[in-house]
Structures are given as structure tokens and as C-alpha cells.
Amino acid sequence: MRLVAINRGDPMKLKNMLAGAAAFVALSSSAFGQSATAPTGTPMVDKWNYKGVSISLGGFLAFETVYRSNSELADIGSTFGGIPLGNSSVGHTSEFRETARQSRYAMLVQGDIDPNTHGAFYGEFDFLGAPQGANSNESNSFAPRIRHLYGTIDWDDLGWHILAGQNWSLVTLNQSGEAPRTELPPPTIDAQYVVGFAWTRQPQLRIVKDFDKRYFIGLSLENPQTTFFTGANALPASLHLTFNGTPGSGFSTVNTLSLNHIPDIIVKMAAEPDEAHNIHVELLGMFRNFYDRYNFHNDNVYGSAVGAGLFMKVIPGMLDVQATALYGQGIGRYGTSQLPDATIRPDGKIEPITENELLAGVTWHTTPMLDIYVFGGREQDLTKSYDLAGVPYGYGNPNYSNSGCISETASGSCVGNTKEVDQITVGLWDKLYKGNFGEFRLGLQYSYTERKTFEGIGGAPNGKDNMFFTSFRYYPF
Numbered sequence: 001m002r003l004v005a006i007n008r009g010d011p012m013k014l015k016n017m018l019a020g021a022a023a024f025v026a027l028s029s030s031a032f033g034q035s036a037t038a039p040t041g042t043p044m045v046d047k048w049n050y051k052g053v054s055i056s057l058g059g060f061l062a063f064e065t066v067y068r069s070n071s072e073l074a075d076i077g078s079t080f081g082g083i084p085l086g087n088s089s090v091g092h093t094s095e096f097r098e099t100a101r102q103s104r105y106a107m108l109v110q111g112d113i114d115p116n117t118h119g120a121f122y123g124e125f126d127f128l129g130a131p132q133g134a135n136s137n138e139s140n141s142f143a144p145r146i147r148h149l150y151g152t153i154d155w156d157d158l159g160w161h162i163l164a165g166q167n168w169s170l171v172t173l174n175q176s177g178e179a180p181r182t183e184l185p186p187p188t189i190d191a192q193y194v195v196g197f198a199w200t201r202q203p204q205l206r207i208v209k210d211f212d213k214r215y216f217i218g219l220s221l222e223n224p225q226t227t228f229f230t231g232a233n234a235l236p237a238s239l240h241l242t243f244n245g246t247p248g249s250g251f252s253t254v255n256t257l258s259l260n261h262i263p264d265i266i267v268k269m270a271a272e273p274d275e276a277h278n279i280h281v282e283l284l285g286m287f288r289n290f291y292d293r294y295n296f297h298n299d300n301v302y303g304s305a306v307g308a309g310l311f312m313k314v315i316p317g318m319l320d321v322q323a324t325a326l327y328g329q330g331i332g333r334y335g336t337s338q339l340p341d342a343t344i345r346p347d348g349k350i351e352p353i354t355e356n357e358l359l360a361g362v363t364w365h366t367t368p369m370l371d372i373y374v375f376g377g378r379e380q381d382l383t384k385s386y387d388l389a390g391v392p393y394g395y396g397n398p399n400y401s402n403s404g405c406i407s408e409t410a411s412g413s414c415v416g417n418t419k420e421v422d423q424i425t426v427g428l429w430d431k432l433y434k435g436n437f438g439e440f441r442l443g444l445q446y447s448y449t450e451r452k453t454f455e456g457i458g459g460a461p462n463g464k465d466n467m468f469f470t471s472f473r474y475y476p477f
Contacts, residue, residue, distance in 0.1 A: 046477065053111035058124075059104040060473045064189060064443075069466040071095035076102050076469075077128065077191035080421050081337035081379075083451040083463035085405045087414050091463065101127040101142050102191055102471075116157040122180065124148040128191060132254055147201060152180060159213075163206040170206060170220035170266040171334055172199045173309040173324050175280055178208045178218040178270050184311055184322055186361055186375050188425060189445045189469035195423035196359030196377020197336045198307065198326040214277075216270040224260035226290055227333050229340040229353075231393040232400050232415045239348045243292035262289035278316055282309035288330050290341070294348035301342075303330035303352035323360040331355050337379045337421040343395040346388040353395055354382040369431040380420040383454060396454035403458030416453045416461060423449040427469070443471035 047056040064076055071093045072079050084091025106124040113119055129145035150165025161179065168183040176182040186194040193199070200222070208218035228243065235241060247257040268284040286305040293299070305328020312321045330352030332339040342352045361375035383396030392399035396417045403412030427445030434440075451463040 053109050056108045056110075057477045058106035058108065059477065060441075060475045061100070062103045062471060062473045063098070063100055064102055064469065064471040065096065065098050066190075067094065067096045067468045069094050070464065072465070075099055075128070075130075075191075076189070078447075078449075078465075078467060079338075080192065080195050080423065080449055081339050081418050081451065083421075083449060083465045085414065085416050085451075085453070085461045085463045086407045087405050087410060089408055092408070097136075102189075103127060104147070106148075113153075116155060118154045118156070120152045120154075122148055122150055122152075132252070148180075150180065159210045161206075161208040161210070163204070163208075166201060166203045167206075169200040169202060169204070169222055169334070170218055170268050171284060171286065171307065171326065173282065173311060173322060174270065175311045175322075176272070176277065177210060177213070178206075178216045178268060186359075186425070187363060187371065187373050187429060188375075188427060188447075189443050189471045190425075190447065190467070193336050194359060194361070194375045194377050194425050194447075195335075195337055195379055195421050195449060196324070196357050198324055198331075198334050198357050198359070199336065200334055214272050216268075218266075218268045218270075220266045220268075221263040222266060224258075224262065224264050224289065225333060226258035226260060226330070226350075227338065227341045228258070228343065229395050229417065230344045231346075231395075232397075232413075233391050233393060235344060235348065235393070236346060236388070239294055240296060241292065241294040241344070241348045243344070243350065259291045259293070260289070261291055264288050276316070278313040280309075280311040283307070284309075286328065286331070286334075288341075288352070290330060290350045290352060292348070292350055299349060301350045301352065303341075304328055305331045305334075318365050320363045320365070321361070322363075324358070326357040327355070329354050331357070332381070335379045336377075337418075339379060339381050339418055339421075340395065343384050344393070345386050346391075346393045351384050351394065353384050356380050369434070371429045373425075373427055373429075375425045376423065377425075378420065378422050381418065383419075398455055398457075400454075400456040401458060402453065402456035402461060405453070405461040406458065410458075412458060414461075415456060417456075418451055419454045419460070420452040421449065422452070423447055438477065439473075439475040441471070441473045441475065443469070443473070445469040445471075 047054045070091050076099050104126045109121040124147040125144050127142050129143035131143050134142045148167050150167045152163045154161045167180050173184045174182045175184040202223040204220050204222040206220040210216045244256045244258045246253050265287040270282045272280050284307045288303040290301040307326035309324040330341040332341040335357045342350050345351050357379045359377040363373045365371050385394040385397035400415035401413045404410050405414035405416045425447040430442045432440045447467045449465045453460050
């Protein structure tokens with residue numbers, strides 16, 4: 001076995017330890033009729049060929065911890081838009097959790113239909129599903145969930161590409177073209193990434209045309225869903241209003257499902273104008289439909305958004321910069337803080353909330369073994385407030401009461417609509433080992449997040465959280 005030189009402790013001890021681990025893996029694998037080591041003289045390969053297609057495996061085993069100065073009662077994915085205010089008793093406590101749920105497994109199947117036409121299937125799963133019976137009391141039983149599950153067809157000679165299935169939204173920044181598996185999420189341990197990161201993972205039908213592999217235009221029809229803040233007060237009883245309901249077959253009845261009948265439509269143009277492809281720029285537009293039924297007729301309201309993105313290898317192989325911006329109406333669910341898409345006017349009409357989402361980050365590849373990153377982001381909503389007969393409605397209404405938000409002992413109610421979430425994040429990934437046994441990586445991350453609320457009666461209280469993460473991951477493939 002050949003070890004990569006890492007100069008960490010006694011190399012012979014590390015070699016013996018890994019050899020023992022390999023023997024254990026081989027013994028465990030033999031119980032399933034498989035050999036974990038190649039026969040003597042046979043080179044190890046990273047894919048298998050079966051009936052004309054290649055099969056590659058991927059994923060990692062993760063042991064991770066999170067400490068938060070203000071408890072969110074959350075696992076490895078934080079709730080940035082729900083950082084507790086002063087009235088929360090739980091918010092005055094800290095929390096520490098250990099988890100293996102971000103462990104991931106993946107499979108890529110690829111084949112050539114003809115010399116210019118290529119097909120692929122990709123599936124990726126983790127264990128961050130949380131059915132109603134999941135808990136951390138004893139067995140810590142959590143469900144696998146789909147991250148990605150899609151098929152693609154690519155025509156090299158025509159420059160056309162089709163994707164169907166669940167994948168990152170076309171809104172998500174790519175580092176190369178508009179192809180799947182080139183998306184560029186921030187390299188965080190936090191499973192909710194960074195404030196300001198615009199993304200979803202959802203079913204979609206995507207068509208992309210490339211021009212000489214340097215210019216791209218894509219159209220994606222994506223699964224719709226609407227998140228609401230209906231208002232702090234009950235809507236007038238005279239309204240006959242339906243905008244969501246208890247789901248039927250195939251969904252958990254614990255949740256609600258919005259009424260939607262038109263997919264989210266996203267168009268994105270990308271360019272890599274320099275010959276070395278060290279610069280990638282994007283412009284996008286999004287069209288959304290919001291749908292309800294009130295006073296015995298259906299009503300459609302529309303929202304739109306524009307966005308831009310940049311990925312640049314400032315010093316190729318050493319320093320990368322990325323930045324994104326998204327602005328429009330009804331885009332809350334595309335932001336990592338999950339602010340609401342829309343509110344309801346007192347006449348029953350849906351009103352999309354205007355929001356902006358900004359993110360910028362730098363990743364420094366200090367050595368082939370060590371990456372350091374710094375990211376900053378913001379998500380901000382504008383007010384949509386209405387009053388009827390002296391009763392406040394909408395989102396961010398200055399006549400809402402925040403007097404009960406200040407402390408545990410404060411009197412009055414607490415609406416506390418979130419106006420803005422800001423965050424700064426720093427972290428590192430260190431490849432402790434890379435060799436025939438795969439990779440071992442150590443990750444450390446710190447983030448400071450502040451949730452700001454709209455001014456109301458009693459002021460504009462804030463919530464703050466300091467979060468520390470560690471991750472130890474093993475990549476066998």
C-alpha cells in the first residue's frame with residue numbers, strides 16, 4: 001500500500017492501523033459474498049462496467065458535532081430564520097449535539113447511446129429525513145431521504161442537454177456550464193449552508209443548450225410550493241378562503257400543502273468567456289404563480305425575480321471567489337433562511353413578499369490537503385402591511401405587537417416578523433489522509449448569525465447565535 005506523505009505523527013503506526021482497518025472491512029464484506037481487496041496483481045478501479053454502462057459509487061461516513069450558544073432544538077441543519085428572541089426560555093439555553101445523519105451514499109450510472117449521445121442516472125441520499133417517530137432518545141432512528149435522483153441525456157454534436165428528476169434548482173450557482181454535479185454550494189458543515197445562499201433541491205425538467213461549451217442557456221420547470229405568513233390576526237370571517245390544506249396520499253398529514261397549479265419557471269444564461277474557463281458568470285430570471293380560492297372563485301397572483309452569479313478562479317488552484325444575488329417577489333423558499341414567500345391581504349388576496357438574497361465567499365486552497373473558507377450573506381424582506389378597521393394584517397406591520405418579545409418576563413404578545421438575517425461563516429477542511437483507503441477529512445466551522453425583526457409596538461428585538469461545528473468524514477470511494 002502507498003501512503004500519501006502527510007507528516008502527521010508516526011507514518012508506520014498509521015500504516016499499520018489502516019492495514020488493520022482494511023482487514024476488518026475485507027472480513028465484513030466477505031459475509032456478503034464480496035471481496036474488499038483486489039486480487040494480487042490486479043489494479044484497483046474506481047468504477048465497474050456492466051452491460052455496456054459504467055457504475056461509480058460515492059459518498060462518505062460523517063461523525064459531526066454542533067454547539068449553539070442559543071438553542072434552536074435543531075440537528076446539523078440550522079434554522080437561521082427561527083433564531084429565538086428574548087421571550088423564548090429555550091433560547092436562553094445552549095445546545096450540543098452529535099450526529100451521523102449527514103452521512104451520504106451515491107451512485108452514478110453512465111453509458112454511451114452512440115459516440116455523440118450519452119445517458120446517465122444519478123442518485124444521492126442521506127439520513128436527514130425526520131418522520132414523526134424519529135427521535136434521539138435511544139435508538140436514534142432516522143430515515144434516509146432523497147437529495148438527488150435524476151436522469152440525463154447529452155448530445156455532444158448538437159449541444160443539447162436534458163435533465164429530469166430531483167436535483168439542485170437551476171437557481172443554484174454552477175462552477176461550470178449548467179450541468180448537474182457542477183453546482184457550487186458553500187463548503188460548510190452546517191447542512192443548511194450559509195445565509196444568502198439561493199437554492200432548492202426539487203423535481204424538475206431542465207433543457208440546456210450550450211454554444212461551443214462556453215455559452216449556455218437553460219430552461220427549468222420546477223416543482224412549485226408556497227410558504228405563507230397569513231398574518232398575526234384572524235382574517236375577516238366573511239372571507240371564504242383556501243390557500244393550503246392537509247395533504248392527501250403520498251404526503252405526511254402533519255404538514256400542510258399549498259395550492260399550486262403552475263411550475264416555477266427559471267431561465268438562466270451562463271458564460272465562460274476566457275479560454276481557460278477561470279471565470280463563470282450567470283444571469284437568471286424566475287417566474288412564479290401563487291394560487292388560492294376565495295369568495296368562491298380561483299385567483300392567480302404572479303411574482304418574478306432576477307439574479308446573478310459569479311465564480312472566479314482568482315489564482316487557479318489556490319484562490320476561488322463566488323458571489324450570488326437574487327431579488328424579487330415570492331422567493332423566500334429559495335433562501336436558506338426560509339423566510340415566507342407571501343402573506344394574505346385582509347380582502348383575501350395573496351401578496352408576494354419582496355426579498356433580496358446576497359452571498360459572497362472566498363475559498364483558499366492553502367495546500368493540496370487544506371482548504372480555508374470565509375462566507376458572508378444576507379436575506380432581507382420588505383414589509384407588506386395592511387390595516388382594516390384598525391386591525392393590522394400582512395407581514396412586518398408596524399402596528400403588530402413586539403412588546404412580549406423582549407424578555408421571558410415581558411408582558412404583551414410577540415409577533416416578531418423577521419426583517420433580515422445576516423451571517424458570517426469561517427471554516428476549514430483538512431485532508432488528514434488520502435491514499436488507497438480513500439480519504440479522511442477533518443472539518444471545523446464557526447458562524448455568527450443575527451436575526452433582525454421589523455419595528456413594531458415595543459421595538460424591534462433581535463436574536464443572535466454563535467455556532468461551532470466539527471466534522472470527521474471518511475470517503476471510501
